[in-house]
Amino acid sequence: MGFHSLENIEKEFQTFQILNEQGEIVNEEEKPDLSDDELKELMRRMVYTRMLDQRSISLNRQGRLGFYAPTAGQEASQLASHFALEKEDFLLPGYRDVPQIIWHGLPLHKAFLFSKGHYEGNQLPEDLNILPPQIIIGAQIIQAAGVALGLKMRDKKAVAVTYTGDGGSSQGDFYEGINFAGVYNVPAIFIVQNNRFAISVPVELQTNAKTIAQKAVAAGIEGIQVDGMDPLAVYAVTKKARERALNGEGPTLIETLTYRYGPHTMAGDDPTRYRTEETDNEWEKKDPLVRFRKYLGSKNLWSDEEEEIVIEQAKKEIKEAIQLADKAPKQKVTDLIGFMFEKLPKNLEEQMEEYKAKESK
Structure with a gap:
């Protein structure tokens, strides 16, 4: 009868990986051309952000921060994708994506003020190409399509990049956004961080599709699924998507397979109600920091001493930033x-x- 085989389409979407769980290169020809200094800088950002997450959780419990969505486990997905971008690119984050906009240039105390619900948290430096973290699930996807269309119409050599989770891919805004982006062939990258449980609903109940990446087919855009705990793979696919966009080849949907180790947010979520200890243990073995640490260690590029320096710097800067945020006028x-x-x-x-x-x- 002419039906297309869903199975054949789904076979096209295999998980892209470069670095396995033991920190070994398994895809030499796709290994990105990053210098030793760049590799160390990416590791530094990941270690710093893990400490920022731990401190933010503690500050939330002390009542010194407001809304907070933990990020531990998603550092490769968030920071390696951002590492492939440039300052002129425009970021449209979800509420868990504060680390990316900090590394894009948002002062740390502003991030804390955003969490506290203070208006100064959304008063952004004029040369910073971001929108504030979006609380409405999926709304940033349509906005990213619009921002990318604006970049195209102004002949800007930049891309619009937005992030959501697997739950966000169930929203109507997701389909409208990627469809619009495809129709107008805009320079956009849509990153769906599939951490498997949205707030508490497993991804198998979000969609009957075997991958989120394959949803790109219906919108007529490129789609790829990547190991979201592998910094090198995430960097490589994002860099390629950016190059495609700048070459006029249109948008890309990237699904990163990742995991958040903490609760959905600090507002009362209890992940033990919907996640098993067995699942948690399985994903802890895939920890992006452990994996990248092994890889850099094999190249004699990283040591415990270097990591401790980053941790102490993070503690110092976080302390200064929260003190500055506390001084904001009531x-x-x-x-x-x-x-x-x-x-x-x-x-x-x-x-x-x-x-x-x-x-x-």
């Missing part, structure tokens, strides 16, 4: 009303006067 209702419009409508003028009176007491 938010007032009049601040929030004043930001909403250039010229306030009548009802908000009345509320502004009401709250000015309250705040002056």
Whole structure:
């Protein structure tokens, strides 16, 4: 009857890997051309970000941070993909993707202010090409298609890159965004970080497709699934996707197979209710930091002493940043009303006067 074989399509989407769990190169011809210094810098960022995650969880428990989504386990997916980008590229993160925008140039204290819900957390440096982390699941995907269209129309040599999770790929915005991007052949990279459980729903209940990457087929764009615990593989596919976009070859959907070791957020999620200890142990063996540490160690590029220096630097800078964030002026209702419009409508003028009176007491 002319039906296309789903099985044949799914066979096309094999997991791309360069570095195995033992830190050994298993795909020599695809190994990216990174210098020793670049390899060390990527490791430094991953170690720093793991410490930032641990400290952020602690600060959240102390009540010094607000909303926080843990990132441990996803460092290769987040930071190796970002490492393949350039300063002029535009990032549209989800709420778990704060590390990427920090390494893109967001001051650390601003990231803490975002977590605290302070408006200064979204007052960004003018030369920083990011949007604030998106709380609405999947909304950034449509926005990324639009930003990429803008870059194309202005002949900018840059790409728009957005991140979501496997749960985000179930949203209508996901399909609308990748379809729009395909229609207009825009320079966009859509990265779906498949950490297998969204908030608590296993990926098998998110989709009947064997991979999220294959959803690119329906949108007429390129798609690839990559080992998201392998920094070299994630870097390589992102760099290739960026080159394709700049060459006018259109957008790419990248699915990174990864895992978050902590809860979905610090707002009461208990992963032991939906994840087994066996699954946790299986993914801990794939830890991107352990894998990359073994690889760099085999090349005599990394030592315990170097790692300790990074950890101590992170602790120092995090301490300074949270102290700076704590000094931000307390938010007032009049601040929030004043930001909403250039010229306030009548009802908000009345509320502004009401709250000015309250705040002056």
